[in-house]
Amino acid sequence: MKISKEVKTAVLVLSGIVLLIFGYNYLKGQNLLDSSRIFYTEYANVEGLTPSMPVTISGKVVGKVSKITFKDDGSANLIVELLVDSDFQFSKNSKAELYETGLIGGKAVAIVPAFDNAANAESGDTLAGSVQAGLSELVNQKLTPLQEKIEAVLGNTEQSLTNINEVFDDKTKVNLRNSIADLSVIISNFKDTSKSIDALVITNKDKLNSTLENVDNISLNFSKVSDSLVNTNIGQTIRNLESTLNNFNTILANMESGKGSMGKLLKDDALYNNLEGATGELEELLRDIKLHPKRYFRILSKKEIPYSEEENN
Structure with missing residues (x-):
């Protein structure tokens, strides 16, 4: 045919x-x-999402975005049609989450399955839509306050620089330059001094070593003296010293109360008066011996030698 x-x-x-x-x-x-299932979800903004973008469950690609249309209720919301090839069953209360696939990539839809013992989702059901904050959005959220702080800091810095320019007039700038020059001279002198000190240390190195050895010996001797003091009966010495001080306090108390010879000498006015009188008579006797020595060198004579008129005077 x-x-x-x-x-x-x-x-x-x-x-x-x-x-x-x-x-x-x-x-x-x-x-x-293929007997694929179709699900629908709704978003207010699907920027970056295009048809044929993957639909995933737990990171595994199970389908594609088949269509994106405006909702016919007069709003700007968008209806996204999801074509799922997998026979994986999940609850009708599961969510369709919109997420970023990378820094420069587009967006995809991830079905977040719910296992709440509810009825399984059937082809044609509408899943609740949600949006996962992407890296760029998180960066914007973090950078926005940081940008505001940086702008505030820059403003304060600009104001500070303006104030500094007002403070640092021509005279202040000249003084500051002179101060910096003086500081440079001081640093140079310090370097020269440091070199001189180094040379002095090198020259007297032997003497410094000898001095340090002497210090070590003194420290060793002091350690030995400390050990000797530790080994001595310091407690007994302190007790003896306390006993001596107590006895001395007793003697002072007796003297204060007029007891004993020293106490009577300090407290008895009659003894003081007698001593004063005896001192006066002794003074007259010494004066008389000085004025009439002949009378006392002839004491063996039985004849009394009377005082002359001149001697009486």
Whole structure:
């Protein structure tokens, strides 16, 4: 049986149409030969999300985004159609979470399955939509306050620089330059002094070593003296000293109360008067001996030598 050219042409045209429809839907993420499930979700903004972007569950790609359309209620919300190839079952209370795939990549949809013993999601169900904060959004959230702080710091810095310029007039700048120059001279002198000290140390190195050895010997001797003091009966010595001080306090108390010879000498006025009188008479006797020595060198004579008128005077 011979097939005409018209039939062949019709078969080719129909085959082409079928392949075109199949290819078009396949490029949109729909496989007409596969029993995939379709789910819907709603977002207020899907910037970065395009058809054919992956749909994942726990990081595994299970489908694609097949269509994005506006919601027909007059709002600006968007309805995203999800084509899921996997037969993995999850609750109808699961969420469809929009997330960033990378720093410079687009966005994808992750189904967050819920295992709450509710009915399984069926093809055509609408899943609750949620948006995961992306890295760029988090960076913006962190950078915005930081940017405000940096701007405030820059403003304060600018004001501080303005104040510094007002304070540092020409005269102050000249004084500051002179001070820096003087400081440079001081540092140079300090370097020279440091070199002189180094030379002095090198020159007297032997003497310094000898001095340090003497210090070590003194420390050793002091350690030995300390050991000797530790080994002595310091307690007995302190007790003896306390006893001596107590006796001395007793003597002072007796003297204060007039007891004993020293106490009577300090407290008895009669003894003091007698001593004063005896002292006066002794003074007169010494004066008389000085004025009339002959009378006392002739004491063996039985004849009394009377005082002359001049001697009486």
